Amino acid sequence: MKPPSFEYHVPGDVDEAVGLLAELGEDAKAIAGGQSLVPMLALRLANPEHLVDLRRLDGLRGVEERGGTVRIGAGTTQAAVARSAGVARSVPLMARATPLIGHFQIRNRGTVGGSLAHADAAAEYPAVVLALDAELQAVSPRGTRTIPAAGFFTGLWSTALDEDELLTAIDFPVRRGRxxxxxxxxxxxxxxxxxxxxxxxxxxxxxxxxxxxxxxxxxxxxxxxxxxxxxxxxxxxxxxxxxxxxxxxxxxxxxxxxxxxxxxxxxxxxxxxxxxxxxxxxxxxxxxxxxxxxxxxxxxxxxxxxx
CATH class of the missing domain: 3.30.390.50 (CO dehydrogenase flavoprotein, C-terminal domain)
Incomplete structure (x- = not known):
């Protein structure tokens, strides 16, 4: 099947992306790697009137260690997580979960934030953020808020994100030693x-x-x-x-x-x-x-x- 028609938006920064999501409301859907959303569009399981493409938002990508926390940008690809020495050292459960996700072609495009926001109950990353007590960062026109992993997944393919919120990063506590x-x-x-x-x-x-x-x-x-x-x-x-x-x-x-x-x-x-x-x-x-x-x-x- 072919996806339904939609209007396509490519914002240049996070503020523009959030503004579009706020303006378009429930008729809009953010798309990152598209490894979950595109099949849903093709099967008509999703029918948004607007797609907001996040591919140009470089600020959503990367891995950074801040003291006792590792922050992974929501736009970081799963392949980049697999290659990151910092993730392997400080968040090994994420590194070990990544090879189990689909195939390497999927991991080259799929993103950390996309997997979490899609909230598939059979996916690996959601279970990992729960086990590690990670915190998810979301931004909207009202500012930034932190959502504990324990309160993020609310139902089948649904999360605590509001319609005008964008998942920007995930913070993992560094657990070393014993x-x-x-x-x-x-x-x-x-x-x-x-x-x-x-x-x-x-x-x-x-x-x-x-x-x-x-x-x-x-x-x-x-x-x-x-x-x-x-x-x-x-x-x-x-x-x-x-x-x-x-x-x-x-x-x-x-x-x-x-x-x-x-x-x-x-x-x-x-x-x-x-x-x-x-x-x-x-x-x-x-x-x-x-x-x-x-x-x-x-x-x-x-x-x-x-x-």
């Missing part, structure tokens, strides 16, 4: 949306107990989700006392409903969901434990050197 990160998903073919997936971020305290953990779920509801009961069960416990399989069952057991579709029944998706949570937890826990052991070894060596 931390571990992993993302696991199951899809029928490489590049397909996941039937179920999980992103895990955890940190250990000096005693080797879980000080903080975030478990983001995708493909398991109408929105990307957190698993608060599983997170609460793990927090404060020693890694050796946590059964990853039981944690996976807890994460899935707290869901109100698991969707069924042509790709998987609800029971199958729930079973796979529990498995990928357990796998992601094991990998993240192994990394956190290894880093804790390395840190303890360095500390012991320093103490020995200092006599």
């Amino acid at each position: 931390s571990g990160f992993a993302i696991e998903e199951f899809a029928r073919r490489g590049g397909d949306f996941a039937i179920a997936g999980a992103a895990v971020a955890l940190e250990l305290d000096d005693a080797g107990r879980v000080a903080r953990c975030g478990i983001g779920l995708f493909g398991l509801g109408s929105t990307p989700l957190r698993a608060p009961a599983a997170e609460a069960a793990a927090t404060g416990a020693a890694l050796a006392d946590i059964d990853p399989d039981e944690l996976g069952r807890t994460a899935i057991g707290e869901l109100d409903a698991v969707p069924a579709d042509l790709h998987a029944s609800a029971d199958h998706r729930a079973h796979v969901g529990a498995v990928v949570v357990a796998r992601a937890w094991r990998r993240a826990a192994e990394e956190a434990g290894r880093r804790a052991a390395e840190e303890a070894g360095h500390r012991a060596a320093e103490e020995a050197a200092n006599g």
Whole structure:
């Protein structure tokens, strides 16, 4: 099918883009890489009268570390995230999620902000920002506001962004030291949306107990989700006392409903969901434990050197 007719706008800066969105209201749609919106237009799942193209907005692109925060511009392509040494070092969960997104042609055009604003429940980035407690920056004629990831995804393909707001950047807390990160998903073919997936971020305290953990779920509801009961069960416990399989069952057991579709029944998706949570937890826990052991070894060596 061909997309419906629309009027095309190419603003030169963020202020102009926001002004167009405010002026045109619900009849306008912002387009970045177009990897989600263009197929929706072709299938007539979206029918905007105006498209506001963000490709000339250089200020929306780039990665910048600011003290304890890494800011990724909303217009940064997924391929650029994959190439960024700063992201790999300071936000490794984003770096590890990126190769799972579609194919390299999609990642060359698709943007971080486009994926988040599209809010597909089976996409990787939304679950990652939830697991990491990221903050999303949005601008409108009224100014800039910060939206916590936990309050950003409001429903199927819907977010907390107002019609005249533009997503400009995402701020990620830098988590180093005794931390571990992993993302696991199951899809029928490489590049397909996941039937179920999980992103895990955890940190250990000096005693080797879980000080903080975030478990983001995708493909398991109408929105990307957190698993608060599983997170609460793990927090404060020693890694050796946590059964990853039981944690996976807890994460899935707290869901109100698991969707069924042509790709998987609800029971199958729930079973796979529990498995990928357990796998992601094991990998993240192994990394956190290894880093804790390395840190303890360095500390012991320093103490020995200092006599």
